[in-house]
Amino acid sequence: MTIPQQSSLLRMSTFRLARRLRAQKSDDSVSDAQFAVLATLSIHGAHTLSALAERERVSAPSMNRTVNCLEEAGFLARTEDAVDRRKTNISLTASGIELVEATVSKRDAWLTERMRDLTADERDLLARAAELMGRLATQ
Template identity: 35%
Template sequence: MSEENVNEASDIDVLALDLTRVTGRFSRIAGRMAGTGYSLIAWRVLAELEQSGSARVSELALQQRVAQPSMTGLVQRLEGEGWVERRPDPEDGRAALVSVTAAGTAALDEYRRVAADRVRPHLAELSEFDRATLARAAELMQRLSERIDDPRV
């Protein structure tokens, strides 16, 4: 491998680490005040169900890297709020599928709105060029997310 290819690979490695670190931190900070009463995991579960459709509790636990009993408790709490519902899994009568409800989508929309309200004044302080750069970065992050999540890639 040429020195140029090594430097390019190194640059890509650094960028991948930086994006992972910075986007995770940004999400945690922006959402910190937005979701009082619920953990970031709760909001991530609602977002995952909104994006991907229904899932078993075991799948949600695996995705969020929590123990299944913890996820069961969270799903029960979200169900109590009317934000998710469970129905029998047609492929396995012993299991249930969890899906987000209209009320859960509304709660998630409000969480996102409050988080965006927290970010907005800081964006206003940036130059128009920097805001345009972030808008482009958001487009690229969306595209990257779709590629990373696509099982065919």
């Protein structure tokens, strides 16, 4: 198999697995893009709107719409910055934290069940592949 064929196979398999994982949600009313924002705040902490838009690689107006929706749902809150009162920080509420934890737990459980059907060698191979995929993603 050529490198372009391997690349195509990796891309298609990664997308299929990602789609199956994204389907494992604790709240179906939250879109994938909205959950990505919640997960980002969970991992990296509070952000300003512009910093969050930059991290997610979307426009500030688009991020503002997403944040407004999540705020209305009670998953995040805006607070005035203690140092610079012109800034507003966006952070998860208790409900937002619960949603992220429940969804991550559901996704991990789904994947764990699928991996139980693999041999130990296959699971080791996937662990090594995950390391390589992580490296590719940061290049």
